[in-house]
Amino acid sequence: MRGLRPDLVQRRICGMWFDWARIIHTPSPEIFEARINDQQIKAVRRRAKYILIELESDLLVVHLKMTGRLYVVPPESIQEADRWVHVKFMLDDGRELRFSDSRKFGRVYLVRDLAEITGVLGPEPLEDDFTLEVFQQQLGGRSRAMKALLLDQTRIAGVGNIYADEALHRARIHPLRPANSLNPDEWERLYHAVRAALFDGVAYQGASIQWYRKADGSKGSSQDHFYVYDRTGQACSTCGSPIEKIRVAQRGTHFCPNCQPLEKGAIAHV
DNA sequence: CGGACAACCTGGCGGC
DNA sequence: TGCCGCCAGGTTGTCC
Numbered sequence A: 001m002r003g004l005r006p007d008l009v010q011r012r013i014c015g016m017w018f019d020w021a022r023i024i025h026t027p028s029p030e031i032f033e034a035r036i037n038d039q040q041i042k043a044v045r046r047r048a049k050y051i052l053i054e055l056e057s058d059l060l061v062v063h064l065k066m067t068g069r070l071y072v073v074p075p076e077s078i079q080e081a082d083r084w085v086h087v088k089f090m091l092d093d094g095r096e097l098r099f100s101d102s103r104k105f106g107r108v109y110l111v112r113d114l115a116e117i118t119g120v121l122g123p124e125p126l127e128d129d130f131t132l133e134v135f136q137q138q139l140g141g142r143s144r145a146m147k148a149l150l151l152d153q154t155r156i157a158g159v160g161n162i163y164a165d166e167a168l169h170r171a172r173i174h175p176l177r178p179a180n181s182l183n184p185d186e187w188e189r190l191y192h193a194v195r196a197a198l199f200d201g202v203a204y205q206g207a208s209i210q211w212y213r214k215a216d217g218s219k220g221s222s223q224d225h226f227y228v229y230d231r232t233g234q235a236c237s238t239c240g241s242p243i244e245k246i247r248v249a250q251r252g253t254h255f256c257p258n259c260q261p262l263e264k265g266a267i268a269h270v
Numbered sequence B: 001c002g003g004a005c006a007a008c009c010t011g012g013c014g015g016c
Numbered sequence C: 001t002g003c004c005g006c007c008a009g010g011t012t013g014t015c016c
Helices: A029-036 A132-139 A146-151 A161-170 A184-203
Strands: A013-018 A024-026 A041-047 A050-055 A059-063 A068-073 A085-091 A096-101 A107-111 A244-248 A251-255
Touching (some): A029 A107, A132 A146, A146 A161, A146 A251, A161 A251
Parallel strands (some): A024 A107
Antiparallel strands (some): A013 A085, A050 A059, A059 A107
């Protein structure tokens, strides 16, 4: 989002193209095309994992899902190959905004009101009003595994599989711990850990494990700073124990069995 | 409420 | 080399 902003703000959309209609989620492709045409881009923002491109009378919303990429190409590079481009928006300066997605899971939306898409999302964890009390109120009081709760976008928005694992490790909490078993100190640790993990992810400009690329096409570096994600069998940077991988909430889940013990009272021995 | 699973899709990788 | 099965930064819906 930050990388796209300078290339997009003040541009005017003067055409679009697509070759996979299902990616155009709302409204129908015909209406989408007619309505977006000639609208000027006023701002580029974000809500949870949704990129919001503010137009004069609509919001162009993009979700990259697993393998989506959004980037701008200058006129001289428009012939450059990318076999996974499925939607293009022509800009008034001759450039082109491309949505590329090998798995075709990503979606684009054109709406008057953001609530049409993100109405059920929980609070933004990096906002100032996201306090420890809010965090605990959103996630606490139930028996679900903490990892599953962190991934639940209706309780807290924007935490994905990588940063859920990273936050739990930073807070030294096992991913299977029931939410109603955390003590006040653990709640506070996890609160700060979630924010720190997300903040660092943004600072490192995303994780380029396979497909993700920044707006300028280069790789983010978050993957070079993972504590547990994608590090199965490697030594924990804190204690040296091998990182383990299990399945929680149907997602691959990485943790250090020594730093993040499941048994109550189990104390890490280094 | 919550867990399991399928669906949506394609590509990369390890194993044989 | 080739084929097969498994895995993947996410979300939604169904069933139990």
